[in-house]
Amino acid sequence: MTAMMNFLKGVRVIDFTQVISGPYATFMLAQQGADVIKLELPKGGDQARSMMRREGPFGDAGLSPMFLAFNSGKRSLALDLKHPEAKAVLAKLVENADVVIQNYKAGAIDRLGFGYDWAKSVNPSIIYCAISGFGQQGPRAGAAAYDPVIQANSGMMTLTGHEGVTGPTKVGFWVCDMATGMTAAFAVSAAIAHKRGTGEGAYIDLSMLDVAASFISPMATNFLNFGAMPYLMGNGSPGGSTASSVYETANGFVQVSAATDGQFQAQCGAMERPDLISDPRFNCRESRIANAELLREELLKTFALADAKTWENRLGAVGVPAGAVQTIPQMVEDPQIEGRNLVKTAQAPTGMASPYRTIGAPMVVNGELDGTLPPVPRLGEHTADILNEVGFSADEIAQFSKSGATN
Template sequence: MAKVFEGVRVVDFTQVISGPYASYQLALQGADVIKLEHHQGGDQGRAMMAGGPDFLDAGQSSLFMAFNSNKRSLGLDLKHPGARDVVRRLVESADVVVENFKAGTLARMGFGYDTISEWKPNIVYCSISGFGATGPLAGKAAYDPVIQAHSGMMTLTGFPENGPTKVGFWVTDVAAGIHAAYAISSALFARERTGQGRRIDLSMLDAAIGFISPMVLHYLNCGIEPQLAGNGSAASSNAPTVYPTATNMIQIATATQAQYEKMCDVLERPDLKTDPRFAERLTRMDNGPALFEELSRTFATRPAKEWEKKLEAVGVPAGVVNTVPEMLRDEQVIHRHVVQTVDPPVGLAKSMAMINAAFHLNEGSPSVVSPPPHVGQHTDQVLGEVGFSSADIAKLREDRVVG
């Protein structure tokens, strides 16, 4: 059965993470994503997290590969006057345009929404930027750490003694990418009913604030400002939640009083149910360090997996803190086919592992089917599809418009 977005063409002006992540979600579901990148160097992400000289020579990196499988690459110098005709023909054949330059940058190059929508009136045009297309910070450059800081997210992460801490991956980039893919999907659905395209103005800052909305609302509606809680949680029934064992660390998520008491029973520590410091949720939060010390001594007596089984048997959510290699050996991860192997990308000699979509459909499930492209790997193919002759393409190459 055909995948959901088969027949949908996406002209992708994006780089690094937020935009590539968005278009990758569409590519996983069958969209024909044409990645436009400069023919000398390409997407900046190609040089980030490169696995060695062979990866750099091939223009591939772990970061780039994570978000660019199933796409085709067209090498194009957007600043060259000859690029205008190339982009126009691509847009006329497309359903979606997505970009993540600083707000206003692509418009100054001549490829803003007003121009693109003249070429293709029912286009879905998605702009992802750090702070959005309007407001006093529109046009300000932003990477994920800047947005984590500006949004207040960093003040929710870390231990009080160490201060605000950045989340260990590009969470606001991914948040923006998820929202962009959803917005594009919604706009395509609306176009089926109305025939009209949409302009999408997506802010990484807005997406980040949406991700932490419970903490924001707790302050707005209750006047309670979030505080650093280490591995604790404002919604948990006890303050600390991660403990050392005889093997790995273990994460305990006792969200209710009943779960806390069941945990105490499993640990054979009934005293922790009656001790006035720990008997109730608020007192546990007030005495977090003391509770952590008590529980750590007990958890350290057995392996993490043993504790996990005992706790889950009585309905207490618990999980071993895995390393990445341990996670990849996990039976559930293997069963779900999270990892997919694809053919070697151009310039590399071995097959590459990729991560599949996070959901399955009963038919036409999203999947990785092709490796991330080399810079300009599909230039001639795509140009031919939009009406350029072999002679036209040769001239574009000679003039360094494409590569």
């Protein structure tokens, strides 16, 4: 049994995307049951096939950790978009599809001849999602962008890091790519629901910069209305709770989020520090803000008496949100992660001797925890099957391959 759901069963998605933002969006759609046809260049395919590459059979097969993470359950069709015969192939694909998703720079796919206007002329009810760094309009619409550039332009990096130590610091993973992918999956799913009710398609213009800005909208709203300037917060709380931070313990670090007076008092009780509750320097929010460094020094003295997991348990027992800072190996073996079967085994890709493990879709539906993931595709693995499904004859399929249009 596979772990995929069937909410989008019968929906066909033509996926022009590569690397992270688009593939994560179509991964989420595939996990909901959509038939995702991944278009890849015959030579090399998705750039992600070689990113984070590991030596060995998987690396040699173009199955990098990056590709394994975001492409389960898709089918691969290798097609040279610049080949004269590509338009005939794509017309058939789009004619028989519900959704097109692409993450080219603004204008690039139009220059190839496969923009929204073309897709709509082929299929008037198509849902077309264009993901790009800066959107399809504006002075930087056609500029290249990777995740760190968006973190910088959005203001996100001015919130992350330590004043006088690190300066502006990017988040340690592709947060803007991932957020954009999730937003795209949501927008496309909403458009599918609309289409089921009305028969109408949609054109979705999705900017990574817009998504990143929306993720820090409380800070932007604070500035727009009250002139408050954001600053590098390190491990501090955006909401101004001085007791909320990361603390070094006897073994490891623990994140504590005591946001209210009640939580701070419960924290002090669990730490056997009732003196901090009555101390006039710390007995109200305003006093704690005025004496933040003194409070931190007092808390660190006590946190040093036990390890991070002990503090996680003690504080959690009295209703204070707290969590040990875990490594990736610790996270994947966490009983909470294991209890929800988030780490899934995926079926072995074609031609590979062994399956692999990855993170599945981050939701549990109807209590269903079991199941494996379908495999990721080898480059061009499903080309002939897909072309046959949309009406090309065996002779035509052979000609496409011979001419170099397909693999």
